[in-house]
Amino acid sequence: MVNDLVVDLSRLQFASTALYHFLFVPLTLGLTVLLAVMETVYVTTGREIYRQMTQFWTKLLLINFALGVATGLTMxxxxxxxxSYxxxxxxxxxxxxxxxxxxMAxxxxxxxxxxxVFGWDRLTKAQHLIVTYLVALGSNFSALWILVANSFMQHPQGAEFNPVTMRMELTSFADLFFNPDAQAKFVHTVLAGYVTAAIFVCSVSAWYLLQRRHIDFARRSFRVAAVFGVLGSAGVLTLGDALGYVGAHVQPTKLAAMEALWKSEPAPMSFTAIALPNQAEQRNDFAITVPALLSLLVTHSWSGTVPAIDELEGRARERVRNGIPAVQAMxxxxxxxxxxxxxxxxxAHGADVGYGFLVQRYAPGGDLTKVTDADIAQAARDAIPEVWIVFWSFRLMVGFGLLMLAYMVLATMMSLANKVETQRWFQWASVLMIPVPFLACEMGWLVAEVGRQPWSxxxxxxxxxxxxxxxxxxMVFSISGFVLLYTIFAIVEIFLMLHFIKKGPEAHGHAGAAKLAGAY
Amino acid sequence: MEGFFALEAYALLKVLWWVLLGVLLTGIGVMVGMDMGVGTILRYVGRTDVERRVAINVIGPHWDGNQVWFILGGGAIFAAWPLVYATAFSGFYIVMLVLLWSMIVRPLGFEYRSKMPSERWRNVWDATLFISGCIPMVVFGAAVGNVILGVPFNFDWRLTSYYTGSFISLFNPFAVLCGVMSLSLAIYMGGTRLAAAASAPVSDRARTAAVVFALVAVVVFSGCGFWVATMDGFKLVSGPAAAAAQTPLHQQVVREAGALLANYAKYPALWTFPALTYAGLILGVLSLAANRPALAWWLGALAWIGVMGTVGAAMFPFMMPSITNPSHSLTVWNSGSSLRTLGWMTGWTLVFMPLIVWYTSWAFWVMRGKVDVKDVAASEHAL
Structure with missing residues (x-):
């Protein structure tokens, strides 16, 4: 049997390395596409400044990309x-x-x-542009397949448990790929990456404007990024809504935790805007609710309902009872x-084999014949994720998302009216926006993965x-190693990013350099 | 009849994926090994900073793509051999972490080293390139060595794996010797690549390193061969049919002296693989002497095929034998994915592997020619 502390430490290690990895991924996803856009403008108009833009932002991309690759290996x-199990x-x-x-990706x-990086003087303009597009396509395809895999964890469709080989086996590749969770999550995540890149570019550009350096470069970068970002952030929210809609059907426990929905109620259900969830007593210690809004939000109708935690726990108890003979048969x-x-x-009982595993944790020596009603009740309680984390990370994510949408709309309007260069308050606001997309992405990961608990x-x-x-x-050894290495990585990355941002685009321009033989 | 055909197809697919695993491991050896070899001998071939940058820039445009062989290798083991992936990665935990940590500093070494002019800064990243060059290749070889010896693990009824050995026992003399073997081949591949694509004096020193380590590899390979001949191998006595869906819980396996040579006795044509290794390395040294480094690189790739084939031919059908409970050993028959998964994976591989080979070749063709000391010195502040 597995040691509980080892499980907790393994979760801690996975969550922290995944959250760390996910700091670099969205920026790569978005920046590769944004670079393709900038380079397209360069190739079609032939204006040097767009080449300079492409190359400068490529350099920052590479600093980020190296860490994305490195921390991806860990995953x-x-x-x-x-x-391993x-x-x-x-x-x-x-x-x-x-x-x-x-x-593929x-x-x-x-x-x-x-x-x-190395091909600027070896490829024709058109060839290099194609190469840039392939990089962007590759990073986005990468996200697609990773999210298809992740969605299998959220909603295991396209596979069946085989009791002879004792594992889940593929039954339909199409079902695996066209998992509704994967489809919505892919677009949601990729667009979140585009917004991340857009805000990153807007922030750095605004900083140059504040410094009154590289004005033309910053102004143009800002505009491309703002238009790119406004489209992205509108899409993120739309797809986030679709994801919630899918979630309501395939992961009711996650949805109930996201909304701190302890007790079942008839339609139209009220929406809890803010609450202090109390898991032990299964209620909110404090809550501000809006009548009827929840039904509209998650079922897109006044008459729809979703199950609350009390109901879900009751269902889980039945499934645990049914799962016990399944595990015994296995x-x-x-x-x-x-x-x-x-x-x-x-x-006869296999559909609930997972719930049988859930209660086996409490079976003395793993012997399911010794399971008591109290054990079953505890296992059913375990079937509900930690509400306060899911509830609050969801609210923070949505809050940041709305803030970013508002910012991007404003940024686009200001940019198109040529006001970004003159409004210092807005330049400051833009600089301060830089952590927001990263925080939003991390919160999104927490909602998705903590909300999936207690299941892998x-x-x-x-x-x-x-x-x-x-x-x-x-576990102590490995976690210590990761903490040490990842802390050093973070310091080096931030140092290099700031160094090259400060240095700015002109200092780096290698317009005169004949060959890029020594890019490294 | 149709059912029978499907079952036989399953046995065939298992063997195909065993071969494809060999192809992927060879790909790691050839492509990732080359870059890691360069990392290992970086401070030897490059006495000045510019010379080191020449060496780094030879592999600079390709290391990232090459590294994907490693990532794909991991992904393919996960998809096609989930039990092997689960048992090996968790059993070799500390060693895997050392491998991982040495590998994750590598992208940073390439990407960050020349971004700052400071000598101290660059020395630090040179050290990471050295560590991330030699340690993964030693671990890669040592892992194969341990698999040949057998690994102390067993399963419970549910197929949860338990590793019962110590971390230090993974560095037994035979495994370390196998590690030296793969590192030597890596240095050979990196050396021949630099000899072909860097200008003097980097190319001259690289050639010397390649010759020396080709000879080391020949000696170590022979040593490992004699050692294996005296070693206890594993023999599958009985178990479910090859084409059946199965777990490793229902077979009888015994340890037997000389079992690692049993396949060679049965099919003498298998001796081609060790012969390929010798031929590749010896002809490789001769090509280097005749100043044909590109040819020497290809002969090195042949030697890698020879080494992987030699190991595979000795082990078949075992993938990861257990010394503590031989009957829990992982074989080609009991640790593969289902028929449908292997079928789909075969389809995807048939479509994308040729594409990968094609665009990788194109990338090398675009970057063809020598990296020159003068050019590198002139582009100090590029990107």
Whole structure:
């Protein structure tokens, strides 16, 4: 059996390395596309300043990209090193999109980013532009496949549990790929990346305007980014809404936690705007509610309802009871795969096998015959994620999203009216916006992944069972190593970013340099 | 009849993915190994900062794309051999972390090193390029060495894997020797690449390094070969049919002296693989002597195919044998993904692998020619 502390430390390590990785990903996603836009303007108009813009922002992209690649390696390793049972349980289905991501997307992105940097004097203008587009396409395809994989964890569609091989096996590749969660999440995440890049470029450009340096460069960069960002942020909110709509159907526990919805109520359900959720007593210690709004928001109708936590917990209790014989049948099949009675027993109860695992945590020595009603009630309570984290990270994400939409609309209007150069308050506001998209993205990750708990694969595999059987000392060793390395990385990255932003585009211009033989 | 055909196809797909795993590991050795070899000998081939930058810029446009062989290798093991991925990555935990940490400083080494003029700054990143060159290649070889020896792990009824060995036992003499083997091949590949694509004096020193490490590889390969001949191997006594969907819980495996040579005794044509290794390395040294470094690089790739083939031929059908409970050993038959997944993965690979080879070749063609000391010195402030 797995040690609880090891599971918690494994979760801590995964969450912190994933959140760290996710600081770099959205910027790469958006900036590669924004660079393709800038370079398109350069190639079609032939104006030098757009080449200068493309090259300067490429340099900042590379500083960011290096860390994205580096911390991405950690993510690929970690499923195997720390979540080995998860890996063998779902590798058949979950591994495929990850491998395809490498084949189709990451290979393309990584091969062409080399040419994007080193190829300026080796490729024709049109060829280089195509290379830049391929980098952007690669990074976006990468996001697509990663999110197809992630959506399988959220809504395991396209696979079935096979009691003989004791793992989830692919039943339909199309169902895996066209997971509704994946479709909405892909567009939502990618657009969030575009907004991140847009605000990054706007902020840095506004800083130059504040300094009264590189005026023309900054003004034009600002405008391209603002228009790009306003489209993106409108899309993020629309798709975020679609994602909530999908979530209402496929992950009711996440939705209930997002809305701190403890007690069932008839339609139209009221919306809790702000609350202090109290998980122990299953109520909000304090709440401000808006009547009837929730039904409209999540079901897009006045008469729709969604299940609250009390109802979901009741359902979970039934499913735990039904899951126990499923796990017992699986154990018999493990000893003898030809056991027909066990197979029939599994067929009858197998849909809830995940809930059987959920309660096994409390079974003495893993023996499910010793499970008590109290254990079952506890397992059903576990089926609800930690409400206050999900509730508040969701509200912060949406709040930041609305703030960014307002900012981007304002930025576009100011830019088109040529007012950005003169309004110092707005330049300051733009500089101060820089952390907002990053925070919003991190909050989005928290909503999605904390809201998925207690499952690593929703309703199929509990997180506690997914972890590798390491010792606590191994976990302390690895977490210490990550903290040390990632802290150094963060310092170096911020130092280099600030250094090159301060240096600005003109100092770097290699317009005269004959060859880029020594780009590194 | 149709069912029978599907089942046989499944056994065939398992073997195909075992071969493809070999192809991916060879790809890692050839492409990632080349860049890591350059990292390892960076301070030897480059005595001045400009010379070091020449070496870095030879692989500069390609290291990122090449590294994806490594990432794809990991992804493909996950998708096609989930039990191997889960058991090996968690069992080798500390070693995997050392590998990971040495690898994640590598992108930063390339990308950040020449961004600041300070000598101290650059020395630090040179150190990371050295560490991220030699440590992963030693671990890569040592992991293969441990797999040949067998690994202390077992499963419970649910297939949760338990690793029962210590971290230090992974650095046993045989595994370390295998690590030296893969590092030597990496230095050879990096050396021949620099000999072909850098200007003197970097190319001259690189050639020397390649010759020395080709000879080291020949000696170590022979040593490993004799060692393996005396070692206990594993023998699959009985188990479910090759084409059946199965777990590693229902087979009998025994340890047996000389079992690692059993396939060679049965199919003498397999001796082609060790012969390829010798031929590649010896002809490679001769090509370097004849000043044909590009040819020497291709011969090095042949040697990698030889090494991977040698190991695979000795191990088949074992992928990761267990020394603590041999009957829990992972084989080609019991640790692969389902028929449908392997089928889909084959389709995707058939479409995209040729594309990857094509655009990688194009990228090398675009960047063809030598990286010159003068050009590099002139572009100090580029990007």
């Amino acid at each position: 690929e390793f970690q499923f195997g090193t720390n979540w 998860y890996s063998s349980f779902v590798g058949d289905t979950f591994g495929a999109p990850l491998a395809i991501e490498g084949l 990451f290979f393309m992105e990584s091969t062409f980013i080399g040419l994007m 154990e018999k099949l493990s000893a003898n795969p030809q056991d027909a009675a066990a197979l029939a027993q599994f067929k 694969v929703y309703e199929m595999l509990p997180t506690w069972l997914s972890a590798s059987t390491h010792s606590v000392s191994y």
